[in-house]
Amino acid sequence: MSYQFDFAWASQYAPQIAKGIMITVELTVVGGLLGVALGTACAWSRALGPSWLKPVVATYVELIRNTPFLIQLFFIFFGLPSLGVQMNELTAANIAMVINLGAYSCEIIRAGIQATPKGQFEAGASLAMTPFETFRHVVLVPSLQRIWPALSSQVVIVMLGSAVVSQIAVEDLTFAANFIQSRTFRAFEAYIVSTLIYLALAILLRQAMRGIGTILFPKRAAR
Amino acid sequence: MIEFTLWDILRNLLLAARWTIVLSLVSFVGGGLVGLLILFLRISPKTWLNWLARGYIELFQGTPLLMQLFIAFFGLGLFGIDVPAWLAAGVALILWSAAFLAEIWRGCVEAIAKGQWEASASLGMGRLQQMRYVILPQALKIALPPTVGFSVQVIKGTSLTSIIGFVELSKAGSVVTNATFLPFTVYGLVALLYFALCWPLSKSSQILERKLNVAHRNH
Amino acid sequence: MSLIEITEVRKSFGDNEVLKGINLDVEPGEVIAIIGKSGSGKSTLLRCINGLESITSGSIQVAGAQLLDDELHLKALRLKVGMIFQQFNLFPHLTAGGNVMLSQMVVKKVAKADAEVMARKMLERVGLAHKFDAFPDELSGGQQQRVAIARALAMQPIALLCDEITSALDPELVAEVLAVVRELAREGMTLLMVTHEMKFARDVCSRVVFMHQGRVHEIGPPEEVFANPKTPELRQFIGMVDETV
Ligand SMILES: Nc1ncnc2c1ncn2[C@@H]1O[C@H](COP(=O)(O)OP(=O)(O)OP(=O)(O)O)[C@@H](O)[C@H]1O
Numbered sequence: 001m002s003y004q005f006d007f008a009w010a011s012q013y014a015p016q017i018a019k020g021i022m023i024t025v026e027l028t029v030v031g032g033l034l035g036v037a038l039g040t041a042c043a044w045s046r047a048l049g050p051s052w053l054k055p056v057v058a059t060y061v062e063l064i065r066n067t068p069f070l071i072q073l074f075f076i077f078f079g080l081p082s083l084g085v086q087m088n089e090l091t092a093a094n095i096a097m098v099i100n101l102g103a104y105s106c107e108i109i110r111a112g113i114q115a116t117p118k119g120q121f122e123a124g125a126s127l128a129m130t131p132f133e134t135f136r137h138v139v140l141v142p143s144l145q146r147i148w149p150a151l152s153s154q155v156v157i158v159m160l161g162s163a164v165v166s167q168i169a170v171e172d173l174t175f176a177a178n179f180i181q182s183r184t185f186r187a188f189e190a191y192i193v194s195t196l197i198y199l200a201l202a203i204l205l206r207q208a209m210r211g212i213g214t215i216l217f218p219k220r221a222a223r
Numbered sequence: 224m225i226e227f228t229l230w231d232i233l234r235n236l237l238l239a240a241r242w243t244i245v246l247s248l249v250s251f252v253g254g255g256l257v258g259l260l261i262l263f264l265r266i267s268p269k270t271w272l273n274w275l276a277r278g279y280i281e282l283f284q285g286t287p288l289l290m291q292l293f294i295a296f297f298g299l300g301l302f303g304i305d306v307p308a309w310l311a312a313g314v315a316l317i318l319w320s321a322a323f324l325a326e327i328w329r330g331c332v333e334a335i336a337k338g339q340w341e342a343s344a345s346l347g348m349g350r351l352q353q354m355r356y357v358i359l360p361q362a363l364k365i366a367l368p369p370t371v372g373f374s375v376q377v378i379k380g381t382s383l384t385s386i387i388g389f390v391e392l393s394k395a396g397s398v399v400t401n402a403t404f405l406p407f408t409v410y411g412l413v414a415l416l417y418f419a420l421c422w423p424l425s426k427s428s429q430i431l432e433r434k435l436n437v438a439h440r441n442h
Numbered sequence: 443m444s445l446i447e448i449t450e451v452r453k454s455f456g457d458n459e460v461l462k463g464i465n466l467d468v469e470p471g472e473v474i475a476i477i478g479k480s481g482s483g484k485s486t487l488l489r490c491i492n493g494l495e496s497i498t499s500g501s502i503q504v505a506g507a508q509l510l511d512d513e514l515h516l517k518a519l520r521l522k523v524g525m526i527f528q529q530f531n532l533f534p535h536l537t538a539g540g541n542v543m544l545s546q547m548v549v550k551k552v553a554k555a556d557a558e559v560m561a562r563k564m565l566e567r568v569g570l571a572h573k574f575d576a577f578p579d580e581l582s583g584g585q586q587q588r589v590a591i592a593r594a595l596a597m598q599p600i601a602l603l604c605d606e607i608t609s610a611l612d613p614e615l616v617a618e619v620l621a622v623v624r625e626l627a628r629e630g631m632t633l634l635m636v637t638h639e640m641k642f643a644r645d646v647c648s649r650v651v652f653m654h655q656g657r658v659h660e661i662g663p664p665e666e667v668f669a670n671p672k673t674p675e676l677r678q679f680i681g682m683v684d685e686t687v
């Protein structure tokens with residue numbers, strides 16, 4: 001094989017890459033926090049909420065889980081403006097990620113809620129807590145603890161999926177790689193480097209989720 | 224400007240959706256075969272094979288599918304192969320699916336009680352025989368629901384191949400949008416078509432899972 | 443006026459009528475043991491009094507508060523009546539202290555510092571002051587049940603419902619929980635307990651209710667009920683229990 005690898009561009013384009021990483025991380029943090037919050041609210045409605053809300057949330061969840069993220073992104077960024085909803089690329093990407101993770105985490109968290117022993121709800125009720133107070137103070141934390149590994153995996157999946165936001169010109173890590181390859185014609189090297197960065201981010205994110213888990217749940221597995 | 228009827232749009236999308244289906248099938252079946260190989264490595268008693276499989280899975284599950292597509296598309300070109308988009312798409316999706324299927328199936332194999340391995344070993348079976356006659360038949364049953372569930376991920380994954388220029392449903396969506404200037408309608412329809420492909424599979428996976436749970440409870 | 447007035451209470455699950463017209467009045471400070479065969483409706487009766495099951499017909503009043511099936515009335519009722527469960531049902535993510543503080547802060551909006559003072563006092567009362575910071579899975583079953591009692595007491599109820607609170611305990615741990623209940627009884631707490639501890643019922647209770655097939659089959663002071671059962675069902679039940687003791 002005569003191909004000569006060339007990473008000479010790396011130092012020149014380091015700022016682009018750094019910026020790309022920042023944006024990818026920002027998308028992940030915002031998407032992760034708001035997405036899980038949305039997912040929690042949806043899980044509550046599906047498991048314990050008023051009956052009129054359940055089919056609404058179920059429809060949202062099924063729609064998102066059965067369509068590609070790319071199309072959700074295009075629909076939000078290209079489709080919604082024709083209804084008069086204008087937004088910039090980064091906002092569209094953030095919204096798409098929150099909506100996407102919201103649906104997946106809804107199902108994951110719901111499984112955690114449904115695994116709660118009935119006695120926990122009854123103990124809350126017998127202490128004069130309302131159903132919502134019982135959910136908020138008694139059921140929620142052990143439920144999240146139960147499904148934390150699955151939720152962590154999903155957050156990593158969403159982070160990796162965010163690579164496609166480069167398609168609406170959000171300047172994330174993938175965008176930086178595309179930019180570099182278009183300038184240097186060193187496509188292979190550019191993509192290898194960014195892929196390895198993604199791998200490192202995925203590993204770090206998994207560790208971070210584990211860390212957050214130990215802070216949120218100082219007690220080991222609740223049954 | 225030419226007027227497009229809803230039917231014009233839908234017809235174009237449906238035609239392109241055939242390629243989504245073909246690519247999904249190829250990726251799923253190919254990914255299944257490669258995944259089986261990875262699975263065998265992953266559960267092999269030889270540690271270095273084991274680590275090889277782990278590395279493979281970590282690499283493909285820890286990096287974006289889009290990057291894998293780019294590398295297949297641009298990387299294979301380095302070996303002097305002129306890579307058409309469909310080939311890069313197929314290769315990347317097969318390798319990607321293999322990692323996920325291997326990991327799903329590993330969970331199923333490990334869910335089979337250790338006693339089953341020991342019992343079959345005590346009957347003088349070799350490792351492959353144990354697999355073939357004792358472990359796989361049991362693992363297959365619990366593997367079915369998550370495997371069907373993963374097919375949904377494959378279908379959705381094929382949408383990324385539009386980015387390297389393979390013309391399937393998503394790419395057709397962009398092309399038709401550029402021609403009609405009706406992004407809301409077109410992407411809405413594209414989403415509905417994906418939904419029509421994926422939802423039955425999601426539902427079957429759920430139903431299979433529920434059946435399995437009921438069967439287990441009755442044991 | 444009695445503290446708890448149960449009048450013609452009926453409860454069905456589907457076509458299965460589990461409570462078939464229960465009448466029972468409980469005076470302040472009374473300790474009532476509810477005994478009876480499995481499936482006779484003892485738990486269901488207690489759960490109805492706490493509003494965990496809705497009743498099909500009849501009425502239940504606690505200190506004048508009517509049991510009605512809406513959030514406001516249920517809350518008012520549950521503030522008056524606490525409940526202790528067979529399986530303890532402690533909150534696994536909170537310490538013993540946290541378990542006792544939670545509902546004070548959430549329901550009564552007590553400030554955290556005050557809730558903590560109360561929690562320490564209640565844990566002291568059940569002999570577990572030193573376990574304030576222990577998590578439930580670091581406690582024995584008997585200790586968990588005593589925390590559950592402290593948790594209910596912290597809401598300052600006027601009556602406690604206890605459903606077989608020693609049945610899930612190893613035999614050597616039963617005494618410590620019963621000692622706490624005995625102390626509560628002595629202090630004048632109104633107690634309704636479903637129990638299989640016949641000796642305890644004989645020693646501590648003011649009245650014994652024998653339930654049979656969804657009805658109060660016999661009722662009276664323990665000396666009378668145990669020494670002189672009027673119905674063959676109760677005679678058989680006592681014989682059965684005595685054999686196993
Ligand atoms: N949630 C429910 N749904 C349907 N039937 C129920 C329910 N709870 C109780 N039952 C039925 O009501 C009857 C009385 O049950 P209950 O638990 O009150 O009996 P118990 O006297 O407490 O018995 P044990 O001594 O076994 O605790 C039983 O036949 C039971 O099957």
Ligand SMILES: [Mg+2]
Binds near residue numbers: 484486605606
């Ligand atoms: Mg009972």
